[in-house]
Amino acid sequence: MKIVEYDSKHGVLKLIPESSDDIWLLSLVIKPGDLVRGRTFREVRFGERGSGRSSRIPMVLTIRVENVDFQPFSTRLRVRGVVVEGPEKFGVKGKHHTITVDVGQEITIIKEGGWPRQLLEKLEKSRFRSKVIVVAVDYDEYAIGVVQEQGLRIVVEEALRLPGKDDPSRSEKLVQTTTTIAKRVLDIAKRESIGSVIVVGPGFVKEYVVEKLKELDGLKIVVDTVSVGGVAGIHEAIRRGVVRRVLAELELAEVIELVGEFEKLIVKEPERVAYGIDDVEYALEQGAVEKLVLLDELLHSPDPAMRERVDKMLKMADRISSKIYLVGREHPAYLKIKGLGGVFAILRYPLPRNTLSQQP
Structure with missing residues (x-):
């Protein structure tokens, strides 16, 4: 990932994805409510009331994101939303549009509430990632x-x-x-x-x-x-x-090791782990989470309340300097993590099990 420009005051990040892994990472980073600006094509009809010929016109648009579509290991990301900025002469403002992000294409992502430190670190780290x-x-x-x-x-x-x-x-x-x-x-x-x-x-x-x-x-x-x-x-x-x-x-192998560590702790020191949304959320509120492992699909849950809850958890993890691992569907540990409610945590210190909603 090439970071072109970052304006921390206004939450503006301009970047260029350089691989399919970068495209995957952007699918996790871009969330509903964000603004995404990029060069795109839009079908425009000419003539009175759009009754004449149509043509695909290149233009730069900014959309407020509604959803993100990504297929594992592909090199293309589809970001759909409502146009908030664009050429006035084409009358595109307020209409829906999909910006397709490809490898090598510059885009700008604006998070009006600011960029969490963990997300910025993950993007920065991606510059040195290999296969x-x-x-x-x-x-x-x-x-x-x-x-x-x-x-x-x-x-x-x-x-x-x-x-x-x-x-x-x-x-x-x-x-x-x-x-x-x-x-x-x-x-x-x-x-x-x-x-x-x-x-x-x-x-x-x-x-x-x-x-x-x-x-x-x-x-x-x-x-x-x-x-x-x-x-x-x-x-x-x-x-x-x-x-x-x-x-x-590379985080893939590290996550597998964390799953192994969790399986040992849940038997020997159950108070050192939390799993499931409720337990992990509580552990985060107590500042106890050292390492947080989360399925990336939770970030794009069809349930808005779940998305909001997960986003809040990530912000709490960022605030208490927890290390965050986002895991995709193709990861070897996916099914195990799914069976734990899609999320688990290794804790800095024991939390009594009777304070958590689940029992081991």
Whole structure:
């Protein structure tokens, strides 16, 4: 994310998204009631009372946001709202319009109540965010995934069907297969500008893949052992912290570790955690929340009261310097967090369970 200009006094932030992760982040940052200004196209009819020909005219519009539409891992964000500023001659003020935000397009976001510190830090941090390819391979299957801020995206998942040990064609088939895997990895790396790959698996097949990668390109390669190949192997690599060691700043692996920490604490020290909207809101009011993990879908709940409540929680977290983690639907820990009511917190100090609405 390129921050072009920031006016803290008036809550005006001008920026340019530089990747699909940046587009995802903007989908979390832009909320109903915000103002968004950008260059767009609008269908305009000419002639008396608009009875003549129509044409798509480029113009700069400012809209008051009503809703935001984003598809995971896409490079486009649709922001819909009512026009509050635009060329007078086209009579667009007061009408609905959708601004489409693409990678590389400059937009301005205005939060009239000011920008929370945590959101600004998240946008600033996104300037240095990167992605990594993870390959998990064994004798039976392999998978290639891309780990990024939004979560894990599986790109390839296939069975290997290698011949048996006594088959004379086994060696040739192994070379062909691992060469194909290596070429697919390189295609993904070049297409998405990724410089690092993690190759994991239980046996020697991963070594063949690594050898082919080294022959074909100069990617940074990390090798580790997991118990299986395929998608399950990628998830194991993430859980074991292999990805975290490569991308220490990436929140995906950190959230998985926090889920693990929560599961231990809820058994051993239940007063050190809170989960569900009611419990977490109370813990925030007491200033007890150290780390807050929240599903991003709550920010765009169809229920206005829920959106307002979540926004209030984020502002409280910002005020007491809690660290906030926003989790997307594609994240490996999504279902676990969903099962906790979409939100949980690790507390700075114990809160008696009888002060909370839920029991462990």
